Amino acid sequence: MPPRAEAGSAHALPDVARLRSELRGPVLTPSDPNYDETRKLYNAMINKRPAVIARCRDAADVMTALRFGQEQSLEIAVRGGGHNGGGLGSVDDGLMIDLSLMRGVRVDPRTRTADVAGGCQLGDLDHAAGAFGLATPGGIISTTGVGGLTLGGGLGHLTRKYGLSIDNLLSADVVLPDGNLVIADADQDPDLFWAVRGGGGNFGIVTNFRFRLHPVSTVIAGPTFWPLDQAEEVLRWYRDFLPNAPEDLNGFFGVLTVPPIPAFPEALHLQKVAAVVWCSLAPSAETERLLAPVHRVGHPAMHGVGPMAYPALNSMFDGLYPPGHQWYWRADFVQKISDEAVRLHVAHARELPTPQSTMHLYPIDGAASRVKAQETPWAFRDAKWAEVIVGVDPDPRNAHRLRDWTVGYWEALHPHSMGGAYVNFMMDEGQERVQATYGANYARLAALKRRFDPANMLHVNQNIRPARA
Numbered sequence: 001m002p003p004r005a006e007a008g009s010a011h012a013l014p015d016v017a018r019l020r021s022e023l024r025g026p027v028l029t030p031s032d033p034n035y036d037e038t039r040k041l042y043n044a045m046i047n048k049r050p051a052v053i054a055r056c057r058d059a060a061d062v063m064t065a066l067r068f069g070q071e072q073s074l075e076i077a078v079r080g081g082g083h084n085g086g087g088l089g090s091v092d093d094g095l096m097i098d099l100s101l102m103r104g105v106r107v108d109p110r111t112r113t114a115d116v117a118g119g120c121q122l123g124d125l126d127h128a129a130g131a132f133g134l135a136t137p138g139g140i141i142s143t144t145g146v147g148g149l150t151l152g153g154g155l156g157h158l159t160r161k162y163g164l165s166i167d168n169l170l171s172a173d174v175v176l177p178d179g180n181l182v183i184a185d186a187d188q189d190p191d192l193f194w195a196v197r198g199g200g201g202n203f204g205i206v207t208n209f210r211f212r213l214h215p216v217s218t219v220i221a222g223p224t225f226w227p228l229d230q231a232e233e234v235l236r237w238y239r240d241f242l243p244n245a246p247e248d249l250n251g252f253f254g255v256l257t258v259p260p261i262p263a264f265p266e267a268l269h270l271q272k273v274a275a276v277v278w279c280s281l282a283p284s285a286e287t288e289r290l291l292a293p294v295h296r297v298g299h300p301a302m303h304g305v306g307p308m309a310y311p312a313l314n315s316m317f318d319g320l321y322p323p324g325h326q327w328y329w330r331a332d333f334v335q336k337i338s339d340e341a342v343r344l345h346v347a348h349a350r351e352l353p354t355p356q357s358t359m360h361l362y363p364i365d366g367a368a369s370r371v372k373a374q375e376t377p378w379a380f381r382d383a384k385w386a387e388v389i390v391g392v393d394p395d396p397r398n399a400h401r402l403r404d405w406t407v408g409y410w411e412a413l414h415p416h417s418m419g420g421a422y423v424n425f426m427m428d429e430g431q432e433r434v435q436a437t438y439g440a441n442y443a444r445l446a447a448l449k450r451r452f453d454p455a456n457m458l459h460v461n462q463n464i465r466p467a468r469a
């Protein structure tokens, strides 16, 4: 690990002036008026103070900033959308290479592909592709960074039908730790292309993602809520129903507190419920037929499913989760949900510590499961769900309550899981968890890390350590 610069001091970095003269984007140090606003991460539980923030405008800026960081022996972090739970888009006293000004998307409707700049948010991609009635799998909140989400895997409403985001990645422009930019795809630099499809930001800084797009415009979507006292029956039904449903139908299960907003009946406001959020690519009448069994499970308190534009679905929860809240995450991959696991889920749901805290089970079967475990770094292709438990609240005074509930819930359910977790749903949890997550693919990742980043310069991430020679 390179030595750290003097804490937070611009005076320790005489060459900041040179970096400013070379970069098209702004360069900030702690004495700049915009510094505090710019360094903020989505998760306010994490408060890091980089010595320098290089706000890159293009790939040339990224190459220059990376070289600068190396020359100055600064620890380097790369920020895409800044959503990472563990705050891995920033670093104390080091250099933050900030991609958040790089937000261009170019859609080619003839080839059904999109070129997406490295700092885009999902909403940028949904907006641009949605204009053509096209989309590619991504997450469920539009402010999440395409960069971090894709490099870790990427799952959401389209996963059962079209796979993970990495399964739709056609090429990546990667600024390597040695300062060169390469365009990696299945034919050119196939090892690098393999590594970036799940290996996180370990192998380079991606300045452009090229995705395959699919015809997706209006979807039939929305939530069904059940009172929490019916949650055991609902989850037992869901675990059998969804894996047997056609891949046009996606539905993630959750336990949550109904937000007190006009979109939901007042009688449900602030009630704890079991929920499934549906997204169907089938026509309306067919979706109604597919979802008919839902009405026979317990007594749904609300079934709010209807047609909407896919980008609208993907930004539906944005208002509930603005930047600046406290977040504490734990996750696992799950293959089977036993009766005991059902019981434990519901017991912990009763103790949801704050209105925004939640647990989701995201389906990752269907198209995602047809890719072989060695084809990309994502090792758990046989998992049926990615489980995530998140304690969320605006008030920093509740941070310990979020943590205690999340960890307690996770510890109870972990024995019922497959061991590893989706890297993008983890905090900074250490090597053992990273290795468990990549499983049999870790050795190849470590060998490629040695090839592309032998000094582990890009280590502010779910770190893959270079294999020993």
Ligand SMILES: Cc1cc2nc3c(=O)[nH]c(=O)nc-3n(C[C@H](O)[C@H](O)[C@H](O)COP(=O)(O)OP(=O)(O)OC[C@H]3O[C@@H](n4cnc5c(N)ncnc54)[C@H](O)[C@@H]3O)c2cc1C
Pocket: 042, 077, 078, 079, 080, 081, 082, 083, 084, 085, 087, 088, 089, 090, 099, 118, 119, 138, 139, 140, 141, 143, 144, 145, 146, 147, 148, 149, 150, 151, 152, 153, 154, 155, 156, 200, 201, 202, 204, 205, 206, 207, 321, 424, 425, 460, 461, 462
């Ligand atoms: C509210 C919320 C909802 C979410 N929903 C989903 C979901 O539905 N599906 C899902 O799959 N995930 C979801 N996530 C998890 C999300 O995928 C991760 O938080 C991810 O790390 C976010 O990426 P980012 O670019 O915003 O984060 P950042 O904090 O900017 O970066 C995360 C990591 O990726 C690296 N990185 C980012 N961009 C680049 C790049 N261009 N080149 C190289 N390295 C890069 C960073 O260095 C860092 O290590 C959600 C997260 C939040 C907070």
